[in-house]
Amino acid sequence: MRCLFVQTAVDTPLDNYFDYRWTGDDDAVLPAVGQLALVPLGKREVIGLIVAVSEQTEVPPERLRDVIALRAQIPPLPETWMALCRFAATYYQRPLGEVALPCLPKKLREQKPLALERALKKLAQASSASAEPSVATSEAPMLNPAQQQAVDALADANGFTPILLHGITGSGKTEVYLQAAARRLAQSPEAQILILVPEINLTPQLEAGIRARFPAVPVATLHSQLAETERLRHWLAAHLGQAKIVLGTRLAVLASLPKLALIVVDEEHDPSYKQQEGLRYSARDLAVWRANQLGIPVVLGSATPSLESWQHAQTGRYRKIELSERAVQDAALPAIRLLDSGRNQLTDGMTAALMAAIKARLERGEQSLLFLNRRGYAPVLSCDACGWVSNCPRCTAFMVLHLSERKLRCHHCSLEMRIPRTCPTCGNVDLQPLGRGTQRVEESLQSHFPQARILRIDADSTRRKGSAQAAFEAVHDGEVDILIGTQMVAKGHDFQNLTLVGVLNPDTALFSHDYRASERLFAQLMQVAGRAGRSAQKDGSQSEVLIQTRYPQHPLFAALKAHDYGVFAAAVLEEREQAGLPPFCHQALLRAEAKELQDALAFLQQAAQLVAPESVTINDPIPMALTRVANVCRAQLLVESASRPALQAFLREWMAALRAMKTRVRWTLEVDPADI
Numbered sequence: 151m152r153c154l155f156v157q158t159a160v161d162t163p164l165d166n167y168f169d170y171r172w173t174g175d176d177d178a179v180l181p182a183v184g185q186l187a188l189v190p191l192g193k194r195e196v197i198g199l200i201v202a203v204s205e206q207t208e209v210p211p212e213r214l215r216d217v218i219a220l221r222a223q224i225p226p227l228p229e230t231w232m233a234l235c236r237f238a239a240t241y242y243q244r245p246l247g248e249v250a251l252p253c254l255p256k257k258l259r260e261q262k263p264l265a266l267e268r269a270l271k272k273l274a275q276a277s278s279a280s281a282e283p284s285v286a287t288s289e290a291p292m293l294n295p296a297q298q299q300a301v302d303a304l305a306d307a308n309g310f311t312p313i314l315l316h317g318i319t320g321s322g323k324t325e326v327y328l329q330a331a332a333r334r335l336a337q338s339p340e341a342q343i344l345i346l347v348p349e350i351n352l353t354p355q356l357e358a359g360i361r362a363r364f365p366a367v368p369v370a371t372l373h374s375q376l377a378e379t380e381r382l383r384h385w386l387a388a389h390l391g392q393a394k395i396v397l398g399t400r401l402a403v404l405a406s407l408p409k410l411a412l413i414v415v416d417e418e419h420d421p422s423y424k425q426q427e428g429l430r431y432s433a434r435d436l437a438v439w440r441a442n443q444l445g446i447p448v449v450l451g452s453a454t455p456s457l458e459s460w461q462h463a464q465t466g467r468y469r470k471i472e473l474s475e476r477a478v479q480d481a482a483l484p485a486i487r488l489l490d491s492g493r494n495q496l497t498d499g500m501t502a503a504l505m506a507a508i509k510a511r512l513e514r515g516e517q518s519l520l521f522l523n524r525r526g527y528a529p530v531l532s533c534d535a536c537g538w539v540s541n542c543p544r545c546t547a548f549m550v551l552h553l554s555e556r557k558l559r560c561h562h563c564s565l566e567m568r569i570p571r572t573c574p575t576c577g578n579v580d581l582q583p584l585g586r587g588t589q590r591v592e593e594s595l596q597s598h599f600p601q602a603r604i605l606r607i608d609a610d611s612t613r614r615k616g617s618a619q620a621a622f623e624a625v626h627d628g629e630v631d632i633l634i635g636t637q638m639v640a641k642g643h644d645f646q647n648l649t650l651v652g653v654l655n656p657d658t659a660l661f662s663h664d665y666r667a668s669e670r671l672f673a674q675l676m677q678v679a680g681r682a683g684r685s686a687q688k689d690g691s692q693s694e695v696l697i698q699t700r701y702p703q704h705p706l707f708a709a710l711k712a713h714d715y716g717v718f719a720a721a722v723l724e725e726r727e728q729a730g731l732p733p734f735c736h737q738a739l740l741r742a743e744a745k746e747l748q749d750a751l752a753f754l755q756q757a758a759q760l761v762a763p764e765s766v767t768i769n770d771p772i773p774m775a776l777t778r779v780a781n782v783c784r785a786q787l788l789v790e791s792a793s794r795p796a797l798q799a800f801l802r803e804w805m806a807a808l809r810a811m812k813t814r815v816r817w818t819l820e821v822d823p824a825d826i
């Protein structure tokens with residue numbers, strides 16, 4: 151009979167570990183650091199992560215409880231993974247248990263290990279069966295010299311090698327990832343490769359590409375739409391080292407990958423790499439940290455890199471490799487034209503030039519894409535007679551008109567109500583939709599081009615599981631003439647027959663309170679423009695991007711027209727440096743929520759009183775731009791420093807003080823906040 155004491159991290163907001171006693175006769179299943187164990191916690195039984203094992207303990211025996219069961223069916227989580235979680239916990243100022251345990255599949259954290267045992271059995275069967283045939287295989291194309299340089303750099307890298315792959319849209323970045331992966335796997339068949347993509351909808355296309363290229367290599371996907379049993383199986387395949395290529399969205403960066411040898415972060419600038427609740431981590435930043443820890447290469451790919459990564463490339467911290475031409479022969483970048491929507495008459499929100507361009511595409515049998523980042527029919531319903539507008543009763547926001555569902559819907563708190571027949575204030579029967587969303591544009595296009603096959607893709611049209619994939623396939627298969635969509639359609643897709651992109655109304659993002667808005671707009675427009683002209687046109691004609699704006703003189707558009715990200719980035723970086731904004735300073739944001747705004751502000755005011763070192767600036771508390779959501783008022787306090795270590799040291803002390811304040815106000819701290 152052996153008796154050992156283990157310390158476990160559990161998923162609670164408490165910043166400490168719990169000690170348990172373990173006794174057993176079987177020396178084959180001793181507890182180990184990194185192992186999971188079922189332990190009692192209050193009246194519950196939960197899965198904890200063992201962080202220390204020892205032969206003694208200082209905890210008095212009457213306070214020690216017993217481990218209920220060890221999860222010895224699987225190997226302990228590797229030390230490198232534990233270190234990743236410890237780093238994330240420290241850097242983002244959260245307890246380890248709250249970081250490490252939510253990374254694990256739900257089914258692994260169940261009290262009974264039934265699902266685990268079933269999944270292990272399935273995996274054992276799969277690995278003894280020969281590789282699945284039945285996929286159409288694809289041959290690797292000859293790389294162009296720039297692609298070859300990138301692949302060589304990745305495959306021959308020794309030690310930590312961060313590479314920024316700045317490649318214009320359609321320059322063949324995916325091919326670089328695939329061939330670098332092939333080289334790594336050829337060098338060491340044990341190796342695991344992690345490929346991160348920003349959007350779930352991009353995984354089926356890429357997964358099919360990977361399977362076709364590597365028919366014999368086990369591939370696992372990890373994203374939030376997997377069913378729980380699938381997620382468990384895929385996670386285990388990664389943890390056991392069976393899956394050699396792991397493709398996933400941001401959460402995959404926290405997977406256990408004992409043989410990780412190469413990391414790819416595609417579209418590294420994308421805001422969805424930032425988790426917006428719970429542990430607010432940046433998957434891109436953690437990917438770079440992981441590569442550094444393991445001494446392996448990491449490639450950050452983008453046509454419009456984040457200014458943080460761009461700056462690292464300028465200062466030489468990252469190696470920059472440029473792909474400045476489209477990979478497909480004779481596929482040319484589209485011509486970008488601005489249509490002045492202030493001077494030209496609009497019909498249903500569209501200029502005559504845009505209508506004519508769509509018509510020409512229909513006649514030639516080519517596809518058009520209209521981009522409008524606003525779903526619903528109209529953003530507001532209003533009464534001309536008395537000035538009533540469809541405010542959400544619970545938020546400082548309008549309720550959006552969704553005509554096809556016959557609802558007003560708040561996009562912030564999800565409140566729905568029936569569309570009023572008459573004005574709630576004055577009884578006027580003639581209520582007017584103001585502005586336009588994707589549904590309204592779809593309707594107008596249908597009336598102008600009744601013969602065209604029109605498809606709308608946005609969060610509303612793709613609610614059902616699998617419907618987004620079906621919609622994208624319809625576009626790829628040529629079953630659609632005009633595609634209208636939100637940012638969902640802007641990313642990554644390699645549409646072959648698309649020769650026109652129309653951008654309806656990008657203007658609000660030009661003048662936002664958020665200093666990152668123009669960076670995001672530029673990336674979004676470059677990305678959506680990049681959907682056009684991805685293959686050579688038979689008649690040699692160039693594809694077009696038409697942008698309707700009231701501000702055609704805005705400098706952002708000049709850089710966009712020249713397809714020159716470098717010019718845009720240089721200008722924005724200079725502004726940021728002068729204003730002392732990221733990447734020239736480091737920030738953390740304390741947010742507070744309360745029924746009354748003044749309570750949230752008062753809490754922040756108190757938090758601001760705590761003394762900070764000179765190198766750290768605490769700004770004044772302010773209400774958030776969207777002050778009230780679901781009847782909760784929100785305020786924020788920004789903390790800044792030119793020195794990351796100084797900020798980190800301050801945050802540690804500050805968090806301890808804030809936790810000791812025992813307020814009723816709900817608060818969260820976000821390190822490196824994305825939206826301010």
Ligand code: ADP
Nearest residue numbers: 291292293294319320321322323324325477478
């Ligand atoms: P990106 O991710 O840079 O936007 P993709 O990787 O989607 O670009 O590549 C665009 C197109 O170019 C794809 O159809 C791809 O198959 C093709 N392609 C990539 N590399 C080559 C190459 N070396 N020769 C021919 N075609 C290529």
Ligand code: ZN
Nearest residue numbers: 533536573576
């Ligand atoms: Zn009215």
Ligand code: ZN
Nearest residue numbers: 542545560563
């Ligand atoms: Zn609301």
